[in-house]
Amino acid sequence: MLLLVYEFIFWLGFFGAFVQLLAYVLNLWGKLNATSLYYIGANAFGCCFTVYYAWITNDIPFLMLEITWGTAAFIKIFQKLNDKKSKKKI
Numbered sequence: 140m141l142l143l144v145y146e147f148i149f150w151l152g153f154f155g156a157f158v159q160l161l162a163y164v165l166n167l168w169g170k171l172n173a174t175s176l177y178y179i180g181a182n183a184f185g186c187c188f189t190v191y192y193a194w195i196t197n198d199i200p201f202l203m204l205e206i207t208w209g210t211a212a213f214i215k216i217f218q219k220l221n222d223k224k225s226k227k228k229i
Contacts, residue, residue: 152188155185157185159185162181179212183213183216186206186209189205
């Protein structure tokens, strides 16, 4: 049972990292703009999983990195959404 839990946590972390890396590769190939909500959202979404993985596995350096990236991504998402709302009011 415990092995199953560890394996599930591993795959959560793997999925989060995969989402982040896929967005990065698509950006490098010119398929996804780094300033788009899709790119930033993929990073924020992936960070949700990798932060959990780092927390459970007690990987503090990775946890700090992912919290920083995730926070920056969520801040940027909120900024972009607020910019869109303010442009609609004009």
